[in-house]
Amino acid sequence: MKYHNCYHHNEWPWGKSVTIITKDGTGMVNMDFEKSNPGVCYVSELSVLPQCRKQGIATYLMHECIDYCLTDNLENHDNPIFRIDINSVMESFVMDFYHKLGFEDIEESNGYMKMYKIIVPTKPIVLK
Numbered sequence: 001m002k003y004h005n006c007y008h009h010n011e012w013p014w015g016k017s018v019t020i021i022t023k024d025g026t027g028m029v030n031m032d033f034e035k036s037n038p039g040v041c042y043v044s045e046l047s048v049l050p051q052c053r054k055q056g057i058a059t060y061l062m063h064e065c066i067d068y069c070l071t072d073n074l075e076n077h078d079n080p081i082f083r084i085d086i087n088s089v090m091e092s093f094v095m096d097f098y099h100k101l102g103f104e105d106i107e108e109s110n111g112y113m114k115m116y117k118i119i120v121p122t123k124p125i126v127l128k
């Protein structure tokens with residue numbers, strides 16, 4: 001693994017959030033798992049320090065989110081994550097970046113592009 005991360009887990013009345021920050025503080029991303037939206041991970045706050053951009057840090061952080069959901073699925077069979085949602089800023093390189101990661105557009109809303117990616121488990125999930 002190229003970077004080391006800090007994972008901050010928080011429990012909230014509405015669900016849980018996990019924030020990943022690279023240990024050197026160069027980038028971060030947040031994942032929300034809402035009880036009212038089971039099976040969905042909402043990714044937000046993806047940001048990299050301006051002087052550290054274009055080095056693959058955001059790409060790495062997004063792969064960490066996807067890996068987190070896949071790992072969580074193997075441990076949490078009651079509530080598997082099947083989709084990641086994102087509201088992308090309407091900047092073409094950012095939208096291209098998400099498309100390359102497998103995200104698809106849903107619709108433009110309030111100046112953002114709503115996108116989603118289906119999570120395909122690496123092992124079969126046995127639902128109870």
Ligand SMILES: CC(C)(COP(=O)(O)OP(=O)(O)OC[C@H]1O[C@@H](n2cnc3c(N)ncnc32)[C@H](O)[C@@H]1OP(=O)(O)O)[C@@H](O)C(=O)NCCC(=O)NCCS
Binds near residue numbers: 046056058087093097
């Ligand atoms: C968007 C952001 C997170 C990208 O971070 P990053 O670490 O520079 O991204 P990466 O190095 O992983 O690059 C991802 C891709 O975007 C491209 N890219 C990054 N910055 C770019 C720029 N300013 N112009 C054009 N392309 C750019 C890279 O070349 C790369 O493309 P590739 O996969 O074809 O090589 C960063 O620019 C940022 O923090 N912006 C401000 C916050 C923001 O807009 N967040 C997104 C919220 S939806």
